[in-house]
Amino acid sequence: MEFKFDKEKNKENIEKFKKTVQTYKDTKGALIPVLQGAQEIFGYLPVEILQLISVELNIPISEIYGVATFYSQFSFIPKGENIISVCLGTACYVKGGQEILEEFENQLGIKAGDTTEDMKFSITSTRCVGDCSMAPVVLVNDDVYPRLKKDKVKEIILKYGGVAK
Amino acid sequence: MITTEKLEKIRQEHRPILEERLIKEDKVVIKGDEILLKGNYYKKQYRIALRNCGIVDPGDIRDYIAMDGYKALSKILREKEPKDVIEDMKASNLRGRGGAGFPTGRKWEESFKKASDKKYFICNADEGDPGAFMDRSILENDPHAVLEGMAIGGYAVGSDQGFIYVRAEYPTAVESLKKAIAQAKEYGLLGENILGTGFNFDIELRLGSGAFVCGEGTALMESIEGKRGMPRKKPPRTSHVGLWQKPTILNNVETLANVPVIMNKGVDWFRSIGTEKSPGTKVFALVGKVANSGLVEVPMGTSLREIIYDIGGGVQDGKALKAVQTGGPSGGCIPASLIDTPVDFESLAKIGSIMGSGGMVVMDENTCMVDIARFFLEFTVDESCGKCTPCRIGNKRMLEILTRMTNGTAEEREIEELKELAEIIEDTALCGLGQTSPNPVLSTIRYFYDEYEAHVMDRICPSGVCKALLRYNISDDCIGCRRCVKVCPVSCISGKVKEVHVIDQDKCIKCGSCYDVCPKNAIKIG
Numbered sequence: 001m002e003f004k005f006d007k008e009k010n011k012e013n014i015e016k017f018k019k020t021v022q023t024y025k026d027t028k029g030a031l032i033p034v035l036q037g038a039q040e041i042f043g044y045l046p047v048e049i050l051q052l053i054s055v056e057l058n059i060p061i062s063e064i065y066g067v068a069t070f071y072s073q074f075s076f077i078p079k080g081e082n083i084i085s086v087c088l089g090t091a092c093y094v095k096g097g098q099e100i101l102e103e104f105e106n107q108l109g110i111k112a113g114d115t116t117e118d119m120k121f122s123i124t125s126t127r128c129v130g131d132c133s134m135a136p137v138v139l140v141n142d143d144v145y146p147r148l149k150k151d152k153v154k155e156i157i158l159k160y161g162g163v164a165k
Numbered sequence: 166m167i168t169t170e171k172l173e174k175i176r177q178e179h180r181p182i183l184e185e186r187l188i189k190e191d192k193v194v195i196k197g198d199e200i201l202l203k204g205n206y207y208k209k210q211y212r213i214a215l216r217n218c219g220i221v222d223p224g225d226i227r228d229y230i231a232m233d234g235y236k237a238l239s240k241i242l243r244e245k246e247p248k249d250v251i252e253d254m255k256a257s258n259l260r261g262r263g264g265a266g267f268p269t270g271r272k273w274e275e276s277f278k279k280a281s282d283k284k285y286f287i288c289n290a291d292e293g294d295p296g297a298f299m300d301r302s303i304l305e306n307d308p309h310a311v312l313e314g315m316a317i318g319g320y321a322v323g324s325d326q327g328f329i330y331v332r333a334e335y336p337t338a339v340e341s342l343k344k345a346i347a348q349a350k351e352y353g354l355l356g357e358n359i360l361g362t363g364f365n366f367d368i369e370l371r372l373g374s375g376a377f378v379c380g381e382g383t384a385l386m387e388s389i390e391g392k393r394g395m396p397r398k399k400p401p402r403t404s405h406v407g408l409w410q411k412p413t414i415l416n417n418v419e420t421l422a423n424v425p426v427i428m429n430k431g432v433d434w435f436r437s438i439g440t441e442k443s444p445g446t447k448v449f450a451l452v453g454k455v456a457n458s459g460l461v462e463v464p465m466g467t468s469l470r471e472i473i474y475d476i477g478g479g480v481q482d483g484k485a486l487k488a489v490q491t492g493g494p495s496g497g498c499i500p501a502s503l504i505d506t507p508v509d510f511e512s513l514a515k516i517g518s519i520m521g522s523g524g525m526v527v528m529d530e531n532t533c534m535v536d537i538a539r540f541f542l543e544f545t546v547d548e549s550c551g552k553c554t555p556c557r558i559g560n561k562r563m564l565e566i567l568t569r570m571t572n573g574t575a576e577e578r579e580i581e582e583l584k585e586l587a588e589i590i591e592d593t594a595l596c597g598l599g600q601t602s603p604n605p606v607l608s609t610i611r612y613f614y615d616e617y618e619a620h621v622m623d624r625i626c627p628s629g630v631c632k633a634l635l636r637y638n639i640s641d642d643c644i645g646c647r648r649c650v651k652v653c654p655v656s657c658i659s660g661k662v663k664e665v666h667v668i669d670q671d672k673c674i675k676c677g678s679c680y681d682v683c684p685k686n687a688i689k690i691g
Contacts, residue, residue, distance in 0.1 A: 032388065033372070036372060036374065066393055067391070071375050090296035090540070094454060127293065127375070130297075130298035130301040132298055135452060
């Protein structure tokens with residue numbers, strides 16, 4: 001997937017992010033909260049932003065890269081407008097979470113971890129979200145879909161303005 | 166700033182308001198001092214850690230105060246020396262609810278005895294076991310219980326700085342904690358000079374970033390320090406050398422929620438609940454194929470049968486119970502034949518599982534045990550930090566074997582190889598994650614050996630889960646209604662109306678659509 005970080009377009013966000021960096025600058029162990037801030041503001045970690053963090057926190061960019069790649073929350077590519085997270089915790093798995101994931105993959109024509117070409121959807125298989133009594137569970141952004149059935153998948157995609165097969 | 170007298174005044178003023186609201190909502194029974202949730206599901210439970218869940222408004226500190234909240238802290242700060250608090254904790258024999266069951270009092274003592282200019286007190290709220298959400302419920306519904314537990318612990322060990330390391334996947338819990346910390350500070354129950362006693366204790370929130378291994382104590386500390394969350398080697402223990410090389414206590418959410426109650430009601434009361442070696446209660450997340458799923462808090466020593474049948478209402482849809490999985494990816498699968506096992510630390514260890522943090526997943530006859538072992542291994546391989554060889558490479562090899570088994574390409578000798586590999590990893594991995602990762606494999610080999618044999622020798626999956634091993638056939642019960650023909654996505658079913666149909670095995674993709682729609686259960690999986 002080709003993409004470019006547009007500094008002009010993100011001008012406001014960069015200013016906002018610089019403020020976040022300032023709040024944590026003197027905190028011990030500031031790197032992770034700062035990376036979390038960047039992930040939240042930009043939706044991913046652009047290399048330009050990692051360079052900025054490196055200078056501000058005085059940490060080599062190689063070390064930042066090491067930390068960022070360790071945690072699954074951080075992404076180096078932009079995510080789609082809507083993030084579909086299919087829970088694959090044990091309770092959801094025994095109740096058919098895997099089938100639901102496959103159905104989303106089939107309907108959108110992408111695999112878990114990928115984003116659709118039109119940048120509308122990303123699918124991720126997620127760790128237990130703690131809604132085990134309502135298994136199987138799918139999250140679309142912050143909306144929870146409990147006790148989901150395979151035949152409802154299409155409906156959900158349409159609801160968020162997508163095109164299902 | 167609030168004083169002990171003022172705290173008592175809030176309690177007396179607010180209690181009737183709380184009770185009135187609860188009566189109006191009609192969800193509780195009030196018996197003297199006690200407020201209990203209504204309904205059969207709660208009748209057989211004994212709620213200590215979850216005492217306030219569903220009762221107090223987590224956003225209003227006065228509700229918590231009305232339920233005797235911060236009473237223990239104020240009493241301890243005024244009347245007790247740190248070493249007396251530790252003695253009480255030791256006498257109560259409260260054991261860590263995060264899984265390992267280490268006695269909390271002894272942990273605190275280790276840190277208390279170690280002289281240092283700075284000590285840290287961390288709450289481990291990185292609840293990552295799939296199928297477990299006990300801590301989430303406490304953090305969201307009763308955050309002050311955790312804060313009070315931490316403040317008491319901080320006072321006992323001599324720490325003035327606490328951290329709560331909470332999963333970012335729990336946004337509601339994060340919000341609830343933020344609000345609770347702010348309110349406690351506003352009331353002078355956290356921060357500097359708490360209740361005018363000169364004791365300082367502050368709590369900072371740190372969010373996890375999606376790495377399961379960070380639930381391991383030393384990895385969690387590395388993560389707070391801003392590094393890759395990779396476990397350190399032990400010794401030294403973290404109670405001596407922990408966060409930023411300082412003595413550090415790490416307690417689980419449920420453990421901490423127990424602390425204020427023990428201090429209020431006394432050691433003898435606490436020891437009268439549960440078993441001799443495992444006093445108190447334990448919260449379980451009863452989920453999977455069970456009729457009533459949800460959180461269950463029962464005295465230690467309660468049998469699995471009582472939990473699953475008396476409280477959980479048995480297996481869903483009247484199916485037969487096959488196994489109960491406890492302890493998440495570090496735990497094991499307990500077969501239905503051992504359902505009368507009492508649930509405590511020792512009994513579960515004896516049968517090859519662990520208590521773990523409290524996940525309890527009920528599995529019925531349609532769950533394949535080889536596939537479940539593979540599922541957990543996939544999880545561990547994904548979450549292994551890569552520091553030590555047994556976990557990084559050994560688990561990967563185990564996963565490969567299990568994948569071959571579920572694909573029908575494994576060889577006979579591989580069951581023994583799998584077992585040998587599992588035992589080596591158990592003995593040699595660096596941290597708790599690696600050492601316990603073979604548990605799902607070993608326990609399923611121990612109790613469901615026939616299923617492994619069926620996969621490897623006969624190349625069938627008795628539970629009908631492993632797709633590569635399935636064959637769908639239509640039996641003579643077929644009435645020729647043609648419903649299956651209509652749903653088959655690859656049109657591989659043929660036959661005349663009102664006659665027995667046939668599936669073309671070469672074309673069948675084993676999707677199971679025909680099986681789902683057949684009104685006569687004529688489609689057999691074998």
